[in-house]
Amino acid sequence: xxxxxxxxxxxxxxxxxxxxxxxxxxxxxxxxxxxxxxxxxxxxxxxxxxxxxxxxxxxxxxxxxxxxxxxxxxxxxxxxxxxxxxxxxxxxxxxxxxxxxxxxxxxxxxxxxxxxxxxxxxxxxxxxxxxxxxxxxxxxxxxxxxxxxxxxxxxxxxxxxxxxxxxxxxxxxxxxxxxxxxxxxxxxxxxxxxxxxxxxxxxxxxxxxxxxxxxxxxxxxxxxxxxxxxxxxxxxxxxxxxxxxxxxxxxxxxxxxxxxxxxxxxxxxxxxxxxxxxxxxxxxxxxxxxxxxxxxxxxxxxxxxxxxxxxxxxxxxxxxxxxxxxxxxxxxxxxxxxxxxxxxxxxxxxxxxxxxxxxxxxxxxxxxxxxxxxxxxxxxxxxxxxxxxxxxxxxxxxxxxxxxxxxxxxxxxxxxxxxxxxxxxxxxxxxxxxxxxxxxxxxxxxxxxxxxxxxxxxxxxxxxxxxxxxxxxxxxxxxxxxxxxxxxxxxxxxxxxxxxxxxxxxxxxxxxxxxxxxxxxxxxxxxxxxxxxxxxxxxxxxxxxxx
Numbered sequence: 001x002x003x004x005x006x007x008x009x010x011x012x013x014x015x016x017x018x019x020x021x022x023x024x025x026x027x028x029x030x031x032x033x034x035x036x037x038x039x040x041x042x043x044x045x046x047x048x049x050x051x052x053x054x055x056x057x058x059x060x061x062x063x064x065x066x067x068x069x070x071x072x073x074x075x076x077x078x079x080x081x082x083x084x085x086x087x088x089x090x091x092x093x094x095x096x097x098x099x100x101x102x103x104x105x106x107x108x109x110x111x112x113x114x115x116x117x118x119x120x121x122x123x124x125x126x127x128x129x130x131x132x133x134x135x136x137x138x139x140x141x142x143x144x145x146x147x148x149x150x151x152x153x154x155x156x157x158x159x160x161x162x163x164x165x166x167x168x169x170x171x172x173x174x175x176x177x178x179x180x181x182x183x184x185x186x187x188x189x190x191x192x193x194x195x196x197x198x199x200x201x202x203x204x205x206x207x208x209x210x211x212x213x214x215x216x217x218x219x220x221x222x223x224x225x226x227x228x229x230x231x232x233x234x235x236x237x238x239x240x241x242x243x244x245x246x247x248x249x250x251x252x253x254x255x256x257x258x259x260x261x262x263x264x265x266x267x268x269x270x271x272x273x274x275x276x277x278x279x280x281x282x283x284x285x286x287x288x289x290x291x292x293x294x295x296x297x298x299x300x301x302x303x304x305x306x307x308x309x310x311x312x313x314x315x316x317x318x319x320x321x322x323x324x325x326x327x328x329x330x331x332x333x334x335x336x337x338x339x340x341x342x343x344x345x346x347x348x349x350x351x352x353x354x355x356x357x358x359x360x361x362x363x364x365x366x367x368x369x370x371x372x373x374x375x376x377x378x379x380x381x382x383x384x385x386x387x388x389x390x391x392x393x394x395x396x397x398x399x400x401x402x403x404x405x406x407x408x409x410x411x412x413x414x415x416x417x418x419x420x421x422x423x424x425x426x427x428x429x430x431x432x433x434x435x436x437x438x439x440x441x442x443x444x445x446x447x448x449x450x451x452x453x454x455x456x457x458x459x460x461x462x463x464x465x466x467x468x469x470x471x472x473x474x475x476x477x478x479x480x481x482x483x484x485x486x487x488x489x490x491x492x493x494x495x496x497x498x499x500x501x502x503x504x505x506x507x508x509x510x511x512x513x514x515x516x517x518x519x520x521x522x523x524x525x526x527x528x529x530x531x532x533x534x535x536x537x538x539x540x541x542x543x544x545x546x547x
Contacts, residue, residue, distance in 0.1 A: 001041045001043075001199040001213075003211075005103045006041075006156070006199060006201060006211045007156060007211070008103060008105070009039065009041075009103065009108060009201055010156065010201045010203055010209050010211060012105050012108050012109060012112075013037045013039060013108070013112060013201060013203045014203040014209060015109075016037075016109055016112045016113065016116070017035050017036070017037060017116075017203055017204065017205050018205060020032070020035055020113075020116045020117075020120070021035055021205050024116075024117075024120050026124070029071070029124050029127075030071045030072040030073075030124070030127055031071065031072075032069060032070070032071050032120060032123075033070055033071065033072065033073055033074065033077075034068070034069075034070040034074075034077075034147060034204070034205055034206070035067070035068065035069050035070070035116065035204065035205045036067070036068045036202065036203065036204035036205070036208075036356070036357060037065055037066070037067055037068075037112065037201070037202070037203050037204070038065065038066040038068070038200060038201075038202050038355050038399075039063065039064070039065045039099065039200070039201040039202075040063065040064050040065070040066075040198055040199075040200055040395075041062075041063045041101075041198070041199040041200075041201070042061065042062045042063065042064075042196065042197070042198050043059075043061055043196075043197040043198075044058075044059065044060050044061075044062070044194070044195065044196050044197070045058070045059050045164050045166060045169075045193075045194075045195040046058045046059075046192065046193070046194045046195075047166070047169055047170050047173050047192065047193050048173065048190055048191070048192040048193075049170075049173040049174040049176070049177035049190065049191050049192075050177055050189060050190045050191075051177060051178060051180065051181055051189065052174060052175070052177055052178030052181065053174065053177070054170060054173075054174050055190070056192075057166075057170055059166070061101050062098065062101070063098070063099045063100070063101050064097045064098050064099060064395055064396070065097060065099050065111075065112065065115060066097075066355060066393060066395070066396060066397075066398075066399065067093070067112075067115050067116055067119045068119075068204075068356070068398070068399070069116070069119040069120050069122075069123045070123065070146070070147055071120070071123045071124055071127050072127055072146065073146070074145060074146060074147045074148075074149055075145055075146060076142070076145075076146050077127070077146040077147055078123045078124070078126040078127035078130055079126075079146060079147075079379065079398075080126070080129075080130050080133070081305065081306035081307060081308065082301075082302035082303060082304070082305030082306045082309075082379055082400065083302060083305075083379060083398040083399075083400055084302055084303070084306050084309075084400060084508045085508065086126075086397070086398035087393075087396070087397035087398060087508055087509065087510070089396070091118070091122055092118045092121075092122065093115055093118035093119045093122055093396070094396055095118075096111070096114045096115040096118055097115065097395065097396045098111075099111040099112070099115075137307075139307075140307070141304075141305050144305075144380040144381065144382065144383065144385065145380045145385075146379070146380075147378055147379065147380075148378040148379075148380060148385060148386065148387055149206075150206060150208075150357070150358065150378065150387070151206075152204075152206045152207030152208045152209075153208045153209075153210055153353070153357055153358075153359065154207075154208070154209050154210075155209075155210045155211070155212070155352070155353065156209060156210070156211045157211060157212070159212075159213045160213075161197045161213055161215045162215055162217075162243055162244055164195050164197075164244075169193050169195075172193070172250055172253075173191045173192060173193055175250060175254075176191045176221065176250060176253050176254055176257065177189065177190060177191040177221075179254045179257040179258060179261075180223060180257060180261060181545065182258070182261075183258075183261040183262075183265075184543070184545070184546055185225050185226060185227065185228075185261075185264075185265060185268075186223050186224065186225055186261055186264070187224055187225070187226040187539070187543065188222075188223075188224035189221070189222060189223050189224065190221075190222050191219075191220070191221045191222075191257075192219075192220055192222075193217070193218070193219050193220075194216075194217075194218045194220075195215070195216070195217050195218075196215070196216040196218075197213070197214075197215050198213065198214045198215070198216070199211065199212070199213045199214075200212045200213075200214070200353075200355075202353065202355070202357045204357055208357045210353050210357055212351065212352055212353055214242070214351065215242055215243065216240070216241075216242065216348055216513060217239075217240075217241045217242065217243065217244055217246070217247060218238070218239070218240045218241075219238070219239040219240075219241075219247050219248075219253070220236055220237065220238045220239075221236070221237040221253070221256070221257050221260070222234070222235070222236050223235045223236075223237075223257070223260055223261060223264060225261070225264035225265065225267075225268060226536060226538070227265075227268035227269075228538075229268075229535070230535035230536045230537065230538070231268050231476075231533075231535060231536075232533070232535075232536045233264050233267055233268055233476070235260050235263070235264055235461065236442065237253075237256050237257065237260055238442075238503075240348055240502035240503060240504075240513070241346055241348070241502065242335075242346035242347070242348055242350070243346060246345065246346050263462070266474060267462065267474060267476050268476075270473070270474035270475055270476045271473075271475055271476075272475070272476050272477035273465075273475050273476075273477060273478055273528070273530075274477065274478070274529075274530040275478075275527075275528060275529055275530060276436055276478065276527065276528035277432075277525065277526075277527050277528075278426075278427070278430055278432040278434075278435060278436070278525060278526075279423055279426035279427060279430060279432070279435045279436075279522070279523065279524055279525065279526075280435065280436045280437070280438060280480065280522075280523045280525075280526040280528075281419055281420065281423045281435065281436070281437045281438070281466075281520065281521075281522050281523075282437075282438050282441075282480075282520060282521045282522075282523065283437070283438060283439045283440070283499075283520050284495065284497065284498060284499035284501075284518050284519055284520050285440065285441065285499055285501045285518075286438045286439070286440070286441035286458060286460070286480075287408075287495075287518045287519065287520055287521040288406075288408065288499075288501050288516035288517065288518030289441050289442075289444045289458050289501070289516070290444075290456070290458060290480070290482075290487060290521070290523075291328070291406070291408050291488075291516065291518055291521075292403065292406060292444060292505070292514075292516050293444040293445065293446040293456035293457070293458065293484075294446070294456050294482065294484040294487050294488055295321075295322075295328065295365075295366075295484065295488060296330075296375075296403045296406055296516075297403075297446050297448055297507065298310075298312045298313055298448060298484060299313060299365050299374050299375055300374070300375050300390075300400065300401045300402060300403075300507075301374040301375055301376035301377065301379070301381040301390075301401040302377065302379060302381075302391075302400040302401050303448060304374065304381045305379055305381065308449055309448055309449060310448055310449065312448075312484060312485070313371055313374075316371045317371050317372070317373075318370055318371065318372075319370060319371055320369045320370055321366060321369065321370070321371045321485075321488065321489075322366050322369045322488055322489075322491065323369050323489075323491055323492070324368050324369040324411075325368075325369070325410050325411045325412040325494065326366065326368075326369055326408060326409070326410055326411075326491065326494065327366060327367055327368060327369075327408070327409045327410075327411070328365045328366040328406070328407070328408050328409075329362055329363060329364050329365055329366075329406075329407055329409075330362070330363045330365060330375060330390065330403055330404055330405060330406045330407070331360075331361070331362035331363070331404070331405050331407065332349055332350055332351050332354075332360035332389070332390070332404030332405050333350070333352065333359075333360045333361065333362065334347055334350060334405050335347060335350040336350075337500050337515075337517055339497075339498070339499075340496075340497065345500050346502075347405050347500065347502065347515040348502040348503075348513040348514070348515055349403070349404040349405040349406075349502070349513055349514040349515035349516075350404070350405060350515070351392075351404065353389065354377065354387075354389045354390060354391045354392055354399065355391055355392050355393055355399035356377050356378050356387065356391045356399055358377070358378065358387045358388075358389040358391070359389050360388075360389040360390070360404065361388045361389050362388075363375050363376070363388040363390060368411070373388075374401070375388065375390040375401040375402065375403065376388050376390060376391075376401050377389075377390060377391025377399060377400065377401045378391065390402060390403070390404060392404075392509065392512050393509035393510050393512070394509065394510025394511050394512055395510055397508065397509040397510045398509060399509055400507070400508060400509045402505065402507060402509065402512055402514070403505060403514050403516075404514060404515070405514075405515045405517070406514070406515070406516045406517070407498075407516075407517045407518075408494075408498075408516075408517065408518040408519065409498075410494035410495075410519055412493075412494070413494055413495060413496035413519065414493050414494065414495060414496060415495070415496050415497075416495065416497075416520070418493075419493060419495055419520055419522050420437075420466065420470070422492070422493050422522055423435045423437070423466060423522055424466065424468055424470060426492075426522075426524060427466070427467075427468050428468055430525075433467070434465040434466060434467045434468070435465065435466045436463055436464070436465055436466070436475075436478075436526075436528060437463065437464050437465075437466055437472070438458075438460055438462075438463045438480060439462045439463065439464070440460070440461040440462035440463075441458045441459060441460045441461060441480070442459055442461060442503075443458075443459040444456060444457060444458045444459065445457050446484075453483075455481060455482065455483050455484075456481065456482060456483075456484060456487070457479055457480070457481045458479060458480045458481075459479055459531075460478055460479050460480055460528075460531075462474075463475055463476070463478060477530055477531050477533065478528040478529065478530060478531060479528065479529055479530075479531055480526055480527070480528050481526075481527050481528070481529050482526055482527055486525070487523060487526060490523045490524040490525050490526070491521050491522070491523055491524075492522050492523070492524050493521070493522040494519045494520065494521055494522075495519035495520030495521070496519065497519060497520070498517050498518060498519045499517070499518070499519075500515060500516070500517050501515065501516045501517075501518075502514075502515050503515075503516070
């Protein structure tokens with residue numbers, strides 16, 4: 001989307017928002033006091049290849065809108081439970097989320113009118129339902145207010161997005177996908193590139209008008225190794241970046257695929273373990289995953305307003321929740337990270353304004369081990385509340401406070417040799433036969449609801465066990481699990497080499513890009529459990545090219 005089109009659409013949206021505020025008045029119902037539109041203009045390119053041939057080459061253009069309606073007053077509106085569950089795809093308004101991709105004013109006005117009218121009626125219904133609910137159940141957070149008042153923000157500066165050379169990248173993934181043909185035990189594989197150009201147009205009835213453009217480039221190679229004994233082992237090589245310059249060239253990427261194929265053969269030959277309890281050394285990316293799942297989601301402010309949430313840290317401000325040598329903060333305003341060698345890496349969790357029109361700021365969460373704050377949006381979580389610009393959503397879901405660029409820092413660091421030495425010391429102290437080192441982990445999940453078990457899980461892809469004499473061997477078939485407080489209180493040392501993990505994070509407000517930066521962590525005690533895997537039978541006849 002060019003600047004001229006963006007400015008025109010922003011003006012149309014602002015006019016419609018003010019027209020709706022003046023026109024949506026129903027006798028006997030609370031008034032509409034706030035309305036915002038977050039319009040997302042998307043240009044998407046996806047290409048996929050398998051075994052040296054293109055399977056999919058798609059381009060599409062979409063435009064959708066998150067319309068946020070509030071009825072009642074800033075003191076009391078229709079939002080219940082922090083808005084965590086305002087994401088139903090069965091609401092009438094869900095059918096009107098998609099807007100015309102035409103830049104003409106009239107179709108856009110009609111699209112916004114249909115969406116806004118439906119959202120208004122749903123808001124009024126939710127307000128009455130909330131009042132009825134309070135006939136039986138007490139709202140213990142009512143004294144905090146409903147919606148923060150903010151001064152208008154004007155920032156109309158879409159940036160130029162990188163041009164997608166579609167022919168080049170189609171050839172790239174086609175050639176890269178042929179690499180696995182040299183490895184007969186790789187029975188399933190694909191290489192794909194997904195490019196998402198996104199321009200956000202935010203307007204509200206307070207007078208804000210914000211235009212911001214972002215670009216996401218995700219290159220993946222998926223490999224599935226089937227061993228002669230029937231063990232199916234998946235592996236994904238993922239590069240998630242903000243510009244194509246950060247992606248590897250074809251020669252380097254093919255080298256990565258070959259290395260992964262060889263590694264899978266070694267993993268398949270490694271002994272399987274079914275459970276473990278004892279000291280664990282987490283390399284930087286798995287360590288960041290643990291922090292994200294065990295701590296990050298429990299520091300999302302909207303959860304403090306939800307009666308069904310466990311609210312693990314609601315009473316912990318000023319109290320110790322991590323070892324004193326660790327500090328945690330989240331700063332989406334950072335657009336890149338520079339490592340100790342001076343190499344810069346882009347952060348996909350970066351943005352300048354959240355989906356409530358608030359500037360992204362550095363949220364200081366844990367200072368020297370003590371809890372100092374939460375990730376917040378405009379729904380108040382304490383007296384004197386101010387949003388720190390962390391509310392985001394994927395599509396139609398209500399924006400809620402989410403992680404952006406989460407950074408764990410340590411004041412006392414240890415090199416890899418020292419961490420391994422301390423792991424061996426813990427093995428001897430605890431009297432266990434070996435310790436575990438987790439080198440690669442992806443995909444985590446956690447439960448934060450009060451009715452559920454307070455636990456988290458990380459999917460382990462590569463791990464080894466380390467014996468008291470320092471000997472190390474690969475193991476397979478396990479995931480790390482734990483309860484959040486025990487896991488983070490058990491951290492006893494941190495590494496000296498932080499690494500960036502760019503990934504997608506899913507929660508009630510949808511999947512959004514996040515960046516986590518963490519050093520390696522040594523945990524005194526962590527549990528591992530068996531993966532849910534079943535042996536596969538071999539294919540009924542040979543794959544083409546098999547000897």
